[in-house]
Amino acid sequence: QLQLVESGGGLVQPGGSLRLSCAASGFTPDYYGIDAIGWFRQAPGKEREGVSCISTDGHGTNYADSVKDRFTISRDNAKNTVYLQMNNLKPEDTAAYYCAARGGPPLPICTVDKGHYNYWGQGTQVTVSS
Numbered sequence: 001q002l003q004l005v006e007s008g009g010g011l012v013q014p015g016g017s018l019r020l021s022c023a024a025s026g027f028t029p030d031y032y033g034i035d036a037i038g039w040f041r042q043a044p045g046k047e048r049e050g051v052s053c054i055s056t057d058g059h060g061t062n063y064a065d066s067v068k069d070r071f072t073i074s075r076d077n078a079k080n081t082v083y084l085q086m087n088n089l090k091p092e093d094t095a096a097y098y099c100a101a102r103g104g105p106p107l108p109i110c111t112v113d114k115g116h117y118n119y120w121g122q123g124t125q126v127t128v129s130s
Contacts, residue, residue, distance in 0.1 A: 094127050100121070
């Protein structure tokens with residue numbers, strides 16, 4: 001069973017940075033035909049929204065407009081881990097952050113549409129507050 005475990009969340013002041021990690025355990029993503037890993041977030045009372053994604057080969061990325069130029073997604077295949085570097089954090093970035101894996105026919109560019117993702121982690125809380 002593919003499992004995704006997020007870590008790295010915490011409390012940070014506005015303007016600060018955090019790096020989230022998403023580690024895949026159990027069988028490797030390649031076994032499941034995973035073609036992308038995505039990061040999503042959900043604030044209290046709001047819908048879960050896509051933040052960023054990266055293709056399995058690590059060459060394709062995509063970002064929500066709200067995080068472009070502040071967040072950077074990357075992956076370390078040797079560690080089966082995907083990272084989300086978050087800089088210049090704002091209070092509106094406060095949410096539970098989830099990583100998810102997408103299995104299916106590859107897309108020209110990975111998607112941040114949560115409906116495309118099959119496997120989900122348990123989430124890690126990010127709170128941006130002074």
